[in-house]
Amino acid sequence: MLLAALPATAALRFEAHLSGLDAQQQAFTQTVLTTAEQRLPPLVRAQLDGPVPVRWVDDLPAGVAGRATGDGRVLLARRLLQQSDQALALRTLLHEVIHLYDRLGPPPALRWRCASRVQVQGLVGLPAVCRGQGERQRRLSDDPRLLDLAGWPERVGTRGQREQHNAQTLRAPDSYELDSPAEFVAVNAEYFLLDAEYACRRPALHAYFTAQFAGWAPPTASCAQRYPYLNAGANAEQSLLGWLDPERVYAVHYLLAEPNDDWASRWGHSMLRLVVCAPGRKRGPDCLLDVEQHLVLSFRAFVDDVQLSHWDGLVGSYPSRLFLLPLSQVVDEYTKLELRALRSVPLRFDRAQIAGVVRQAAQLHWSYDGRYYFIGNNCAVETLKLLRTGSNSAALRDLDSQTPIGLLQVLEARGLADTSVLSDPSLALRQGYRFDSYAERYQQLFAPLREQLGLPAADVAGWLDLSASRRRDWFAGADLRASAALLLLEQAALRRQLLQVQERIKLQYLQGDGPAAMQQAGDLVASLLQERGFLSRPADLVSAGYGLPQPAEWQDLAARSEAQQQRLIGLSGSLDALLPSLLPAAERAELDAAQANLQQLLARIRQQRQHSSGD
Known part of the structure; x- marks a missing residue:
């Protein structure tokens, strides 16, 4: 031979x-x-x-x-x-x-061989997994750090056992990497060695392999300094495509939505807040004032069938995705609509750890397609895994928590969460470490109104449950201050009524028992639900490449996201126009009455202001 x-x-x-x-x-x-x-x-x-x-x-x-x-x-x-x-x-x-x-x-x-120290072409040292003279180095595919980055994180509650399924399935360079950690190492080593863009597309893994190979890496491309993301909270005036620059992130906060009485929300909701500095502002405490720039990282069960099922949540029937949302939208969503307060607690991370969390969030935003379980893989579990992998903090490596409040408690116990900012409630509100529930504000408005006008309800919830015509009976006795308070409560009543109507209509459609007009609108509703899906799977909008989208893909991404947004806006507008025909006569009348209440109160306030000014 x-x-x-x-x-x-x-x-x-x-x-x-x-x-x-x-x-x-x-x-x-x-x-x-x-x-x-x-x-x-x-x-x-x-x-x-x-x-x-x-x-x-x-x-x-x-x-x-x-x-x-x-x-x-x-x-x-x-x-x-x-x-x-x-x-x-x-x-x-x-x-x-x-x-x-x-x-x-x-x-x-x-x-x-795995000597304690060797020198190869000027490189000194071995991977950290080598232990000493004569000992075979431990496999990269067994390294806990690699498993975290690769998508086989620790299974919460098992003290070290790893997830069997890799959920980072989107924008993979080769689906073969998902077969096992060993194949993941081999596939990614190929790209590390052969693709100059690997450092840009999978920066955390590139850094990992570089460290494992004693600081050696092949030549790399010049990487963009920002990451694209889809702003799932964008309205018609905003672009869906947003940009996240790690250098502008001053701090990471643990953001907790406090519990309410709903079954799926009784433990609260875990999120992360990125304190992003306004363009041109030097990174520092003043960035806390740039609230309009701040982003929220929120793992949510993407529910395309609208109605949360307790059983489906237990068995993992819902996709879990990482959404990037404006802080202002999240605050409104929880404090005004769900009537839940928010706590924003700074995490004690250094610059490298903050950048790591931002980088990991961007990576998961484009690659992660998990399953949401109320117990086992809920928002707290997902948030902890993001923090652990992104920051690589030693204090997080053996941390275990399955509830949002429990996670905040253990973060505080490990010295990572600075809850002292909440010690003075009024100061915390002014400085943006707490956002109070509008239920508290509404009750504060309602209590003096009840005493002044003799309103026929024990609390604000009882007042909002009254019909619009019944509430209107008490407008005539209100002075300017009371009229303004009644206007805020009336706006809350209308928001709640609209949400209830929308949920019921969608549920009726899905169950097939709605009115004839609903069945005629079936294609429109189905299209709307389907089109919403791209907001939770941004990878569907990029046809080329793998990992983080690169500048060569940004133009196509921008064009496709804008087209999808316009289609979604059109479908939503069509459904809004159709909405009145889908309601029973009594419900339409109640909505009309609520709208009339708002107009009456606005007119009354204008008249009272003119009278008080002497005009």
Whole structure:
């Protein structure tokens, strides 16, 4: 058998089996092996201390391009040779060599070493997983840090067990990486070694491999300094495509929506707040004033069937996605609509940890497609995993919590959450560390109104439950101050009524028991629900590349997101126009009466102001 050993520049030596190959095929083989040796990190070549036989074979399964054997050989599918596919042959060879490097036990044909210190072409040191003289380095695919980044995080409540399913399925460079941690390492090592954009598309993993290879990395492209994201809270006047610059993020807060009586919300909701500085402002405490720039990272169950089912939430029937939303929208959503207060607690992270959380959030926004469980993988669990992976804080590595309030408590106990900002409630409100529920404001408005006007309800909830015509009976006795308070309560009553109507209509449509007009509007409602899906899966709007979208993909992303937004706006407008015909006569009359109440109160306030000014 004819063997060709390439000149060794390090300990690793490829030995090609050239028997039966013509001159062109031998040259092809030599080129692939030489290029692979040049591409491999010096540390890998040093650790694979010995010959690595490489041969072309015909008996690999269909779809398999290469295989690393237990005795240290690399087998390559002969079809790559016959097709002269040099790029795929090189990628396959590097993939299989990384498998050899990663494996726990030393193949008999190879000599492995993991000295406490070695020097290879000027690089000093070994991966942190090496332990000492004569000890085989631990596999990269077993490294907890790699598993966190790759998408096999710890399963909460199991003290170290890993998730069996990798949910970072979107915008993967090769779906084969999801088969196992070992395949993830091999696939991503290919891209680390061969794709100059890998550092831009998967920056955290690029940093990980660079550290594992003793600070060595191949040449990389120049990366953009900002990350694109879809603003799921954008209105018709705002662009769906937003930009997140880690250098403008001053701080990360743990944002807790306090519990209410609803079954799915009784433990609160965990989110993260990014304190983003206004353009041109120097990063510092004054950035807390730039509330209009702040963003919220919120894992939510994307519910395209509108109605939350307790059972579906328990068995993971809902997709879990990471939404990036304006803080102002989140505050309005919880304080005005759900009548829940928010606590915004600063986390004690350094600059590198803040940047890491921002980077991980951007990565998950484009790649994560998990399953939402009320117990086991809820918002608190997802938020903890984001914090742990993004910050790489030692204080988070063995942290375990399954409830939003519990997570805040353990973050405080570990010294990561500064809850002292909440000690003075009024100061916390003024400084933006707390956002009070409008239920509290409404009750504060209602109490003096009840005493002054003798309103026929014990509390604000009872007042809002009255019919619009019944509430109107008490307007005549209100002075200017009382009229203004009644106007705010009337606006709250109308918002609540509209939300109840929308939920009931959608539920009737889905159950197929709505009025005839609802069934005629079925296609419109179904399209609206379907079109909303892209807001939770931004990856659907990018057809090229993998990982974080790069500048070459931004123009297409902007055009497609704008087109989708316009379509969504059109569908929503059509449904709004159709809404009156979907309501029973009594419900239409009640909405009309509520609108009339608002107009009457506004007119009354104008008259009272004119009278008080003497005009």
